[in-house]
Amino acid sequence: MNEIKIFSPATVANVACGFDVLGFCLDSVGDDMVIRKTDKKGIHITKIEGFDLPFEAELNVAGVSALAMYNAIDVDFGFEIEIYKNIKPGSGIGSSAASAVGSVFGMNELIGRPFNKTQLTEFAIKGEALASKCEHADNLAPALFGGFTLVKSISPLKILEIPSPNDLYATIIHPQIEIKTSESRAVLPKEVLLSNAIAQWANLGSLVHALHTSDYDLISDSLNDIIVEPYRSTLIPHFNNVKKAAIENGALGAGISGSGPSIFSLSKSEQTALKVKNAMNDIYSKTGIKFEIHVSKINTEGVKII
């Protein structure tokens, strides 16, 4: 096999109470990529469609993660990468993670899978770091493993696969505004009240338990973020209205996807997720802000060959 086409999915990181550690994988949104062995050594990005991104491997997220892996293997050939980007950079649904994951997943398949998914995440972290200026894996892990993942630690990298109930669907609205990463970081306090931290870890422990037991009511009860959302939601127009409408229309909960501006909600059925979509649509249609809405089952497979 000399060429492979893959689908690298969008992801939702943080998931309300799981700031910096939890994430889940989507299946209706993602990038397509072609990875091809080539006689010319090195990593060569030969095609980028969808968004204007650098072709130099060292400046491209997919290129940097590919280089990290390429430098760890000893081969007498190189790789070409074609990127068909559907996830807008800066959307808050793991655009850079999809790129970083896609190249290393595809290369690994072409050379007989010498690396496991945690090792692939290690390479992908290098690409993600180019985009976000710090090493984190809360979007990478769900993109690679699928389902819900909990990044227990970065060093050493430890990723846990949390089961997800069958009927769980996400609705995500992506307002087409830009929030600079630096800005979404700057609004966060360095210190938090111990009492708030306790409430947050009670919710996260509870959410992990709820996912294990397919307890939708408890999922709903646990989807609260009292640490980050009060700060970051101020950067997202109409956040509170969207969240309220989602819940009023049957969603189990809602919150900021990654560092925003996307807003995610989770629902118990596709029908409810579509109802939530309509409610979100009603609110944003009146704002004059361009937006996209995605409805997706939780993707338990992650990045895959297509």
Next chain:
Amino acid sequence: MNEIKIFSPATVANVACGFDVLGFCLDSVGDDMVIRKTDKKGIHITKIEGFDLPFEAELNVAGVSALAMYNAIDVDFGFEIEIYKNIKPGSGIGSSAASAVGSVFGMNELIGRPFNKTQLTEFAIKGEALASKCEHADNLAPALFGGFTLVKSISPLKILEIPSPNDLYATIIHPQIEIKTSESRAVLPKEVLLSNAIAQWANLGSLVHALHTSDYDLISDSLNDIIVEPYRSTLIPHFNNVKKAAIENGALGAGISGSGPSIFSLSKSEQTALKVKNAMNDIYSKTGIKFEIHVSKINTEGVKII
């Protein structure tokens, strides 16, 4: 049935990463209590052995929780309570919780179980509050439900039962020193670094996952407390040596039980738990401080009729 004898178990709260929310139940340590219907209305504590505690119901933890329940029912009789206290007050293994739980559990049995365990916890909270000056349930919940429990919230009271692996054993050393609750509270900071809070909730989420999957290595990896232990451990003589020795002798992890001074460790087998006991014994035998060591399987049943 007019009289019942019950065993009300000791418990370990906090469990390293689960400060204020997590707890588990012991089976080798606990109080015995007799609860008896009597023609004389009201709650009457008629016998206390083991420790010097007040007989006035309003001043006694078991009495206060009993009164809370008594005031919620309409009966033309009263209850007598005998307390055979084995758990030293202030030990950090849920002495007041055992008292608070025992009386309401026993009374509920005698009147045909009109209340579920969460409702019983609500009554017991009133007794616990007498001892600790605040309403919390992290010792009450494991004493009532058994096994590992996560108190998701106090208001409304929501208790989750987390499964526990079969071969999990605790070793607990109780140095016979007094740490005042006010002192163990005063050392805690009101604010914590967000980065530390994130590490703590990653560990708690991970521990809940590990308990669900009987992953002993992950239990071990998750038993870290970077929020509270650095402060409170300074109040417990030889804490670091005991913790180190426990882990060197095969324990999965160790930490402060409740607010101390007891130190708990968890091990994969009874054999290891006994080895840990010997190691703890070696350290404390040289200190001149009186101590007790308990080895116990995780008690999945909780308070029970004997």
